[in-house]
Amino acid sequence: MAVAEYITYIDVKIEWSQDLIKTLNAKKGSSKLVASFHDWTGGIRWTSDTLQKKYEAADVFGDIIKLSILSADMYDCHELALFVRNQQAQSPKPVLAVGMGQHGQLSRILSPILFVIHKLLPTPSAPGQLTLAEVHQAQHLIGQVPALDFSLSGPDAKAIVEMIRPGFQELGLPHLCQALEDDEPKDVKGENLGGDAATGFQRYRYESIAEIASDDAQKVGFVDSIVRNRPESAEKSAFVGQNISWRVIHDCIMEAGIEVSAAASSIAIIGDDINKARAACFTAERMGYKAVYLLESKLCQTLAADFPGLDFSSQASKYKLAIICRVDEQEAKHNPLHQILREPFGGVILDLSSAPGSSHSSRWNAIGKRQTTLVRAKLLFQLWTGRNVLDVLMKD
Incomplete structure (x- = not known):
């Protein structure tokens, strides 16, 4: 069933x-076989000939080798680490080694692949x-996190x-996060940064410290x-410049349920904020939109x-998506937006400048x-930690 x-x-x-293993190996296709061995007796050590034979048996057919044995004492974790190091010096094949039980918890903390429970x-x-x-708390205490x-700012x-x-x-x-005023000095070269x-679709003012964009x-x-990109080797870390503003727009559009088929039609962009408009155009291009209808824009x-992949000469009267890219939210009362809201076909309005007002039509x-603020927070958290976090934590 797993192969199918x-x-x-x-x-x-x-x-x-052996017959079942050979059948799985022959039919696995793109699937990876994790050849596993478990022992809950506590009678096998990582230095034993028995475990070496188990490793060799797994190596015959496994794309990945997984060995889990009950740790008898703390020294098992040290022996485990040496076992993995010796095997990887001889073969590039991935090895997942776990010491089960209380005495083996250190192996779970140090493993490159985390074996965790909710x-x-x-x-x-x-x-x-x-x-x-x-x-994570244990990894911080031993200097790994x-x-x-x-x-x-923004x-x-x-x-x-x-x-x-x-x-x-x-x-x-163990990280700290703080909001700073736009004119407040910050140590952008600090080793702990x-x-x-920058928020609000603004350009990051210390852009020059990013060695890579x-x-x-x-x-x-x-x-x-x-x-900060922290390489595993002794190579010096470097700051990488990113743009997540377009991802904010993209993810908001996807969460709104815009159908894939609609991405072949046109999109309306309203306003003159160059950063918002550029992010909106890049998103439109990535999603497959072909025509952009510009309103109130120079x-x-x-x-x-x-x-160049977008047609800006469009005078389309039908579009399922309108993105407001104004500099000032007071301008949102101008007539072109009201005209869109009166259109009978309806769609999605993504307002990058303000909260949706009462003038927005039910259509x-x-x-x-x-x-957009919530989505930006999620994307920054993912960028900075490499982890996802539940929406409910951020919404609360």
């Missing part, structure tokens, strides 16, 4: 019959399992900080956030030159600043 469903990883015990489960599925927060400082900085902090706490991460960002940031035309020549699904 194209499961990515299939756990295969080395004790299974904190809401009443009992562990295997002896010695830890939650992700417990693993350094405490980093993150900061934000109109939504305080709100985003209040969303990010509960995520750090939930995952047991893990990341920094991502492809997305280069194509959108500005950096709005940075993250940016046609600039945008057309930078996004249009209005998304405003509250949602």
